[in-house]
Amino acid sequence: MSQVVRGRGRAGFIAGFLLAPLALYLTFVIWPYVQTFGYSFTNWTGQSPTFDFVGVDNYSALMKDEVFRGALWNNLLLLVFVPVVTILLALFFAFMVNAGGRGGAGGVQGVAGSRLYKVVYFFPQVLSLAILAVLFGAVYRTDEGGLLNGVLIRLGIVDRLHPIEWLNEPRLVLWCLLLVVVWHGVGFYLVLFSAAMQSVPKDIYEAALLDGAGRAQTFFKVTLPLLWDSVQTSAVYLGIAAMDMFVLVSTMTSGQFGGGPDHHSEVMATVLMRNFLYFGKSGYACAMGVVMLVLTMILSVITLRATRRERIEF
Amino acid sequence: MGSTGEGFGRRDLIKRSAALGLISVPTMSFLSACASGGEDTTKGPDKGAVSKENPFGVAKGGKMDVVVFKGGFGDDYAKAWEAAFDKKWGTTSSHLGTQEITGKLQTRFNGGNPPDVVDNSGAQKIKLDVLFKSNQLADLTPVLDAPSLDDPAKTVRDTLIAGTVEQGTQGGKFVSLNYVYTVYGFWYSGKLFKEKGWTPPKTWDEFLAVCAKAKEAGLGGLAHQGKYPYYINVVIMDLIAKKGGLEAMKAIDNLEPNAFEGNAAALAAVEAVYEVVEKDLLLPGTNGLTHTESQTAWNQYKAAFIPSGSWLENEQLKQTPDDFDMQFLPVPLLADSKLPFEAIRAGAGEPFIVPEKAANKAGGLEFIRSMLSREWSTIFAQQANSLTVVKDGVDPGVKLRPGTQSAVTALKAAGTNTFNYLYPDWYSEMDTAIQDASNELMAKRIQPKEWIKRAQAAVNKAAQDPNAKNNRRS
Structure with missing residues (x-):
């Protein structure tokens, strides 16, 4: 059998299996997209099957919507910081856990107690976002009953009469949320990177060791290049989390569907939801949805292009 | 672990699907929420004969679909009401007590098969102005003009605390009965x-x-x-x-x-x-x-x-x-x-509505009229520790807690000075x-x-x- 025939047969075989999922995908993902696109040109209230066509009014209003622009900016900030911080921390921990220790006789191993750390770091990942919101709600509570404020007040760093209003502080709120996401995500990516690191042959490390490479050099010259594929995938996944953020922002911050104080923690999804369900501007919200779709499409293309690199074979 | 260079590499596949995920995941949940159903034709139940005791023509033995917000007042009061209603009219009531009014009802309003009575309250209520603008609310004026269950010589309108009608009016129509007096x-x-x-x-x-x-x-x-x-x-x-x-x-x-x-x-x-x-x-x-x-x-x-x-x-x-x-x-x-x-600011809250497209709209209206009887108002005061918009609507036998009592006293002192x-x-x-x-x-x-x-x-x-x-x- 020639190469070509075999390839074609395989494609048909794969397509056969994909038919049912494809149909489901078309019905439940693509069709709503198309509908949304249609609704974005109407003044649909979301509570009635009747609406009028309003052309591009929704889109021109969106251009002038400062709240939405602020939300977009916050999403972009998160899009930069969530992947970067999470991946850096996860890489660091994974390296320390797998190859950071200095055993006797030139062996490559993790720091002492690395097995325990691997399990402990993974704990946050098993918590659902709803539990996370409650947990960190208690951490960030604005009176002395909050964990952070309680500790800071005991230490005498913060005045008991003027505790820090974490999530009600425009300059802090986004970073407080960022911390939650990072805390939640690091464990998972640590495990992911650990697995990738373990597939790197030990002899490469040993060769590096023999050549006198220190921890930092081993990391940057050996580990990171060999892990690039995993890092790239992680960045895309974390990008998803950063573009969404709806659950955390809407449950932890003030305002209808969150976004407070005064829109300082607004993300696109919360603005969309508020307009869709609370203000009865569902057509307008659909226009936001379309903008979100276009933006995320552009971003995912950029991410995949920018992180493309020659693969190192081993 | 190396790539073979032909067909789909496993990592490529993962990467591509991840990229697709990046596009779809955040948007999907919201966008799919946008999908609305077509307009169903609602088929009305058989109408009962209109009489003085049955001003809206409720059909005996029909169905009632009641959805209430299960918040600070719980929903026991509503269950007690439904039992009373079923007993009188031989209906079968289905009950839903929930905090997610929007989540549970938005698709039903869109699909043209809403419940017969809704207590549209709480953080996730469907905004009344939005429902009204979409012509989803039945005009409750016939209830106001119907005879009161306590005293047929009076209309229901006469038994309400002043301001109730104004509070429930949207664009000149009385569309929501704000039942709890606060x-x-x-x-x-x-x-x-x-x-x-x-x-x-x-x-x-x-x-x-x-x-x-x-x-x-x-x-x-x-x-x-x-x-x-x-x-x-x-x-x-x-x-x-x-x-x-x-x-x-x-x-x-x-x-x-x-x-x-x-x-x-x-x-x-x-x-x-x-x-x-x-x-x-x-x-x-x-x-x-x-x-x-x-x-x-x-x-x-x-x-x-x-x-x-x-x-x-x-x-x-x-x-x-x-x-x-x-x-x-x-x-x-x-x-x-x-x-x-x-x-003091005093007003009716906890808006009850009857959807315009309710299958048993007559039943919904009759339900609202029954709520404004002393019997049902007392049920509410007992179960939910709060007052209703029915004037003198609680049996004197019900003892009030200090806060509620002080509110009643303040209300008396305010007289007509409420806003x-x-x-x-x-x-x-x-x-x-x-x-x-x-x-x-x-x-x-x-x-x-x-x-x-x-x-x-x-x-x-x-x-x-x-x-x-x-x-x-x-």
């Missing part, structure tokens, strides 16, 4: 005040003085539910209404260009509230607390006052110490106020914008003048709503 103002612990020898203040200066004394005693003066600026807005708006009179209140509801800007009463009210912030008389940290957290702190004697409606007592039932002696206080007066101290804002029901977006401004004010991030500017901007924006011209009060 008074708004400050609350304090009778025990704490007695212990400390404080007298309940009647003027804003006295109010500040008590707050200052509380601070000296190591407590907070004013607690408020900072995460939900709705509550502190009650104080600001009540101060405006009491200082500027009903005209000032109507100017806001009618979206006048000088509702806030250039209105001396509004500025004075905002400055008065800001004084609490400036003099540092707030409960520390209260700006970021939820309603449960702040109210519980207040129940633990950590603050002297808290603003709320009269649902507070039922809501805090478990957290309130037995000897707490919850007491209601009308919002104290600013100098030269047009309304007396006793004047109520309508803009929160009419303009959700404006309400939200003003709440955002209040949140900033309490956190000392904006000054009263800026608050006025932002509130006026919200009013001006709402005035552009084409529906605004139907919403007038005089």
Whole structure:
């Protein structure tokens, strides 16, 4: 059998299996997209099957919507910081856990107690976002009953009469949320990177060791290049989390569907939801949805292009 | 682990699907929510004969579909009502008590198969103005004109507390029965005040003085539910209404260009509230607390006052110490106020609606009429610890808790001096914008003048709503 025939047969075989999922995908993902696109040109209230066509009014209003622009900016900030911080921390921990220790006789191993750390770091990942919101709600509570404020007040760093209003502080709120996401995500990516690191042959490390490479050099010259594929995938996944953020922002911050104080923690999804369900501007919200779709499409293309690199074979 | 260079590499596949995920995941959940069903043809049940006892023509043995908000009042009262209704009309009721009114009902409204009666309340209620604009609400005027179940010589309209009809009117139509009668103002612990020898203040200066004394005693003066600026807005708006009179209140509801800007009463009210912030008389940290957290702190004697409606007592039932002696206080007066101290915001809340496209609309209307009987009103008072809009609607045998009792007393003292804002029901977006401004004010991030500017901007924006011209009060 020639190469070509075999390839074609395989494609048909794969397509056969994909038919049912494809149909489901078309019905439940693509069709709503198309509908949304249609609704974005109407003044649909979301509570009635009747609406009028309003052309591009929704889109021109969106251009002038400062709240939405602020939300977009916050999403972009998160899009930069969530992947970067999470991946850096996860890489660091994974390296320390797998190859950071200095055993006797030139062996490559993790720091002492690395097995325990691997399990402990993974704990946050098993918590659902709803539990996370409650947990960190208690951490960030604005009176002395909050964990952070309680500790800071005991230490005498913060005045008991003027505790820090974490999530009600425009300059802090986004970073407080960022911390939650990072805390939640690091464990998972640590495990992911650990697995990738373990597939790197030990002899490469040993060769590096023999050549006198220190921890930092081993990391940057050996580990990171060999892990690039995993890092790239992680960045895309974390990008998803950063573009969404709806659950955390809407449950932890003030305002209808969150976004407070005064829109300082607004993300696109919360603005969309508020307009869709609370203000009865569902057509307008659909226009936001379309903008979100276009933006995320552009971003995912950029991410995949920018992180493309020659693969190192081993 | 190496790539073979032919076919799909496993990693490529993962990467591509991840990229697809990046596109779809965040948007998908919202977008798919947008999908609306087509309009179903609703098939009505057989109509019963219209008679004096059956003014809407309820068919015996039909079906009833009741959805109630299961919040502070629970939903036992509704179950008791449904049992009573089924007994009388031989109907089969299906009951749903939920907090997710929007989540459960939005698709049903869109699909043209809504329930027959809905208690549309809570944080996830479907906004009334939105439903009204989409012609989803049945006109309840026939219920008002029907004979009362207690006394057939009277119409239902005659048995209601004044203001109920106005409160439930949208664009000139009576579309929602706000069933629970609520008074708004400050609350304090009778025990704490007695212990400390404080007298309940009647003027804003006295109010500040008590707050200052509380601070000296190591407590907070004013607690408020900072995460939900709705509550502190009650104080600001009540101060405006009491200082500027009903005209000032109507100017806001009618979206006048000088509702806030250039209105001396509004500025004075905002400055008065800001004084609490400036003099540092707030409960520390209260700006970021939820309603449960702040109210519980207040129940633990950590603050002297808290603003709320009269649902507070039922809501805090478990957290309130037995000897707490919850007491209601009308919002104290600013100098030269047009309304007396006793004047209070009082109004009907917990809107019950009958959807226009309900399968058993006649049953829905009859259900509403039954709610306005003394029998059902008493059921509610017993099960939910609150008053209804039915005049004298509770059997005297029902003993009230101290907070509710003090609210009733305050209501009597107020007499005809009650007022109520309508803009929160009419303009959700404006309400939200003003709440955002209040949140900033309490956190000392904006000054009263800026608050006025932002509130006026919200009013001006709402005035552009084409529906605004139907919403007038005089």
